[in-house]
Amino acid sequence: MSKKALNNALDNVLASLLDRRRARNQLRSLTTVPDGTVDFSSNDYLSLSSQPAVQEAFLTRLQGAVSPTTAGHNNRPSSLLGSGGSRLLDGNSPFAESLERMLADIHGAPAALLFNSAMDANVGLFSCVPQPGDVIIHDILIHASVHDGMRLSRASKRIPFAHSRIWDAPGDSSASSIAKSLEAVLRGLLQEPDGSQFESGKRNVFIAVEGVYSMDGDVAPLVDIVECVERYLSQGNGYIIVDEAHSAGIFGDRGQGLVSELGLEKRVWARVLGFGKAVGCAGGMVLCSPTTRSYLINYARTLIYTTAMAFPSLASIEAAYSFLAAGQAxxxxxxxxxxxxxxxxxxxxxxxxxxxxxxxxxxxxxxxxxxxxxxxxxxxxxxxxxxxxxxxxxxxxxxxxxxxxxxxxxxxxxxxxxxxxxxxxxxxxxxxxxxxxxxxxxxxxxxxxxxxxxxxxxxxxxxxxxxx
The missing domain is CATH 3.90.1150.10 (Aspartate Aminotransferase, domain 1)
Known part of the structure; x- marks a missing residue:
């Protein structure tokens, strides 16, 4: 069979799969927004990307980066258009590290690590941190990027709980794992044959939730989640991870997010933030401990094997966060x-x-x-x-x-x-x-x-x- 025939055969298979999706009225396609259309669709909630003060600050940073007067300055990028490689090779910079310290300080976190997107951050975090024998419990509506990370992880189990349902309802006798509350899932985990490993703290449990769920717009009952986890995993081996992609910029005194608004910075193990929503830029990060940051640098494949963000992306994040931190939003x-x-x-x-x-x-x-x-x-x-x-x-x-x-x-x-x-x-x-x-x-x-x-x-x- 010729190479052309093989290619046509594959196209035929792919076309049939697309036809099947089309028949279910589920076919996706790329579209553009016509000029003059009023935007009720994008995630730029605070409209920072079109805010004149943020735009001017961003352009000032770019101009300063290429100005001859900055020659030899420690924060001057070697290239304005690209970073030159992964952060472990040639893509790191003093500016990136200073930005991470700034972001950690704003969010009240010990450390921060930048990723090219919140999806990369979630995949990198969930794929490498859970160890063999650990368990990941997640809200059933958790984002696809968390699912992708969980599939790559070495965790022994991935257990869903009913969306934002934390405590058992009186008289609830449902046998469906999908319908169970977080409390029921945790209690069931401790009652399993190896439950003593979790009760004693020898094995870890990671609990994945979102601050704001992007399809429904509802807010996680985070205080209840923290209290439930601490009650059933009293040895401190319950590690809550909050995806704040849709809550950063909206919640908190200066847009620090839901965790900060509730004062839970020290009771939530890690936060994943995306800059493509209310911050109005692109990229993502993990807020965590310095040890976790170092571990991710060594094991998170979505960080290790990708070209780092270029200076313009870093400068846009810095300009937007300076605007937020100053209370201008x-x-x-x-x-x-x-x-x-x-x-x-x-x-x-x-x-x-x-x-x-x-x-x-x-x-x-x-x-x-x-x-x-x-x-x-x-x-x-x-x-x-x-x-x-x-x-x-x-x-x-x-x-x-x-x-x-x-x-x-x-x-x-x-x-x-x-x-x-x-x-x-x-x-x-x-x-x-x-x-x-x-x-x-x-x-x-x-x-x-x-x-x-x-x-x-x-x-x-x-x-x-x-x-x-």
Whole structure:
């Protein structure tokens, strides 16, 4: 068989897999945002990437880096365009190390280690730190990057617990591991034949949660998580890892994140932060102890075997964090909170006015605490397309990113948005809803496979492992 025929055969296999995804209405594709579209989709919650003061500070840093007067200066990069290699070879710099010290200080952490992305940070951390015999317990909605890291790890078990469910409910006798609380999972672990190893502290348990969950916008009950872990793993061998990619910049007096806002810096073992959300840049880091930092430098493959961030990336992070640390983002944070509460109220008004079937449109009645507001609908692509045609960029979120029956559009609010823009988006959504009700779209029925409790089945919730 010729090489061309082999290539065509592979293309045929790949095409059939794409066709299968297309038939399920799950095919992904790359798109661009048309000029003039109002952004209700990106993760730049504080709009720092377009903040003039941050932009000017960043450009000043770049100009200073190439200025002849900086020749021989310790912090002057040898190359403005690239780092030259991995950090263990030629990609490290005094500027990178000073930035890490600055970030650790701002977040109240002993040390920090930069990665090229939060995904690299999660994969690097979870793949190398757990030792043989250790166990990783994770919220079932934990990010895909944590799943990737866990699959590469040497941990003996990976055990999920029900999303943000920490304590046992009275009379709960569910046998499903997916439905169990964190408390039930920990208690069950201690009751296993080798449970004494965990009770005595000889083996470690890593507990993975997020500060804010990106698809639902809800906030982890972190105080309860810490108290539960400390109660059942009293020897201090319960190591909590919080992914703060979506909570950094939003929570804390100066955007230090949820852990700092709650004063839990010394009770949470490690934090993973991404700079691509509220910080408005790119990259990630792990906040940890100096020993853990040194261990990651030696064992985290996503750090060792990749080219380090170039000076412009480091300078953008430094400029954004200087803005946050100086308290200059407080007005942006306040305005963002007004938008979040105002948007949620308008959505509730629309639902109360038209009482749509829950499968067609529904919004959680609970007061939101983050800029992410999910609007669940069985027709997410249709609703998103309608809003986009009206000039408002929202994205459809479908399975397997979320379980079947929990399809949605996700409204992401930003400090640069105005209440007038929010009102325009809600008006467009209401127009779509009226058209759908007139067409009788609600008669299509529910999409979710439900259990007796009315929740998506275990199989559907497990699809969260594919979340990206």
């Amino acid at each position: 407080k007005q942006l944070q306040s305005h963002l909170d007004v938008l979040v509460q105002g948007t949620h109220k308008l959505l509730l008004v629309v639902c109360a006015r038209h009482r749509p079937p829950p499968e067609l449109l529904r919004v959680s009645p609970g007061k939101p605490r983050s800029p992410v507001i999910p609007v669940l609908t069985s027709r997410p692509r249709d609703l998103a397309k309608y809003c986009q045609l009206k000039g408002y960029m929202v994205r459809p979120i479908v399975a397997p990113t979320v379980p079947r029956g929990e399809e949605r559009i996700r409204i992401c609010l930003h400090a640069k948005n105005s209440m007038v823009e929010v009102e325009g988006l809600i008006k467009a959504m209401e127009e779509w809803l009226l058209k759908a009700l007139d067409r009788g779209d609600e008669s299509e029925g529910r999409v979710a496979i439900e259990t007796d409790e009315g929740q998506p089945s275990t199989h559907d919730r497990a699809t969260r492992e594919a979340k990206i």
